[in-house]
Amino acid sequence: CRNLVVVTGDQLNLDSALWEGFDPQQDVVVLAEVPAEATEVWSHRARIAVFLSAMRHFALTLAARGWPVWYLALGRHAYPDLTSVWTAALARYQPQQVRALSMGDWRVEQTLIHTCAAQGVAVQWLEDDHFLCSRADFARWAKGKRQWLMEGFYREMRKRTGYLMLGNQPIGGAWNFDAENRQAFGKQGPGLRPPLPVFTPDAITQEVLALVAREFPQHPGSLDHFNWPVTPAQAALALDDFIQHRLVDFGRYQDAMWTDEPFLYHSLLAVPLNLKLLSPKQVLDAAQAAYERGVADLAATEGFIRQILGWREFIRGVYWQSMPALDEANHFDHQHPLPDWYWTGQTQMQCLRQSIGQTLQHGYAHHIQRLMVTGNFALLAGILPSAVSAWYRAVYVDAVAWVEMPNTLGMALYANGGRFTTKPYIASGAYIKRMSNYCGGCRYRPEQKTGPQACPFTTFYWDFLNRHQSRLQGNPRMGLMLKNLERLSAAERAEITACAADYRARLNEL
Ligand code: FAD
């Protein structure tokens, strides 16, 4: 053939640059379900299911256009991994060249580069135009900056794209409405919200769910609650539902947590966005239109637009600037193994039991649960960053390397030494108490640093400051925390160290 068009499971974009000039007479698409992508990269069963179902729907759409697709369904071929599939595809079709979009995973991109080089076939790489900021544009922005800060990047993106702008100025006269956003629920809790849309599994999804249950019985996570969009039409419905029912309170409650409330006012759009069933432009246009119609106020809309236009694009840029070194990053030289209960949720710490429990049920936890509960604990307790990152990659349905790794290793664990964060995100149990009702149902007490009921977050928080004091000293943003540490007597510090050592020695029992 002329072009062998290689697509991966996170590139299910029917409008991408990949299809420009596609000629069904001369070109062939290859898309494969391979066991290694679910096992070498350990994976929640719902995560495997969402990828396989969306890939099968996508392949059917291409086939309905009359385009030739070599689709390899799991269990119906013997290729263990992408290298063997792509090698076989090159032999089978003898293409003049391979066409591919820049990928979402450095490892997979390298695999394609090496496979094609080994067969002497050239690859025509296209920029993934799903994103609003290309890799090259981000590299230009990042060049020469000692630290990459999201806020500056975000303002440039606002100016460049015109979202929530009046000429060169932000609508409302400010770039940021955090003072109005990020509240807790208070005693009354989150209140009633309309139920989430239901995506009843069609025949394809049902077949995939049965396949995953059969092929991956030992993998973590439940398939019982599977309710993710797997087509562009369903993704558009999920977007409409969010805009209509939850955007209005998104900003205000984006950091709040509540017992047995896994989704709250969040969009749940990372899954369709990361599989490219939905484009960021669609999402941003819908949010801006909702603001213009008066469906949501400026603070709510800006809070949400910042996530998509700011954080999401920024994180992708950071990933490509940081690989492959990011993989090994371990700034604090933390070496403890991941506690077993990260895979079961069986811990006495209510905040972790809730956050991990819903993760295993749904493959979902919201940002603050990921950052300030599971991530914060791993940083404070001193868990090996690569083990923590492998866990995040496995358990979240929306996990793809480019977004999981900078968030985990950079933002949550500070393993890259603060390349794009100004200080480690650490907090004691007091923060979790303020932002949730978890502590009320817990055997530990968030205000206690030591003693039999000491909250492990609080003990490890003080222990972290104590252990890393000299390293943190130079950071002005740590000043207040370190000043509070200084107020503790030597005896109090010794007690904290002893309590932390005891907790660390029996992490699996906490
Ligand atoms: P909402 O809360 O509704 O936010 C709206 C959208 O904004 C998200 O869908 C997402 O596309 C975008 N967004 C918000 N924050 C970020 C961010 N920090 N980075 C990139 N995009 C962002 N997100 C993933 O998509 N995949 C991951 O594997 C992933 N791993 C994470 C690991 C850790 C340790 C942390 C702290 C965050 C991680 N995130 C990841 C970012 C964020 O937590 C999720 O995007 C979000 O929770 C997904 O839920 P939602 O779609 O309901 O998002």
Ligand code: SF4
């Ligand atoms: Fe979590 Fe500590 Fe609160 Fe328990 S007391 S829920 S461990 S923060």
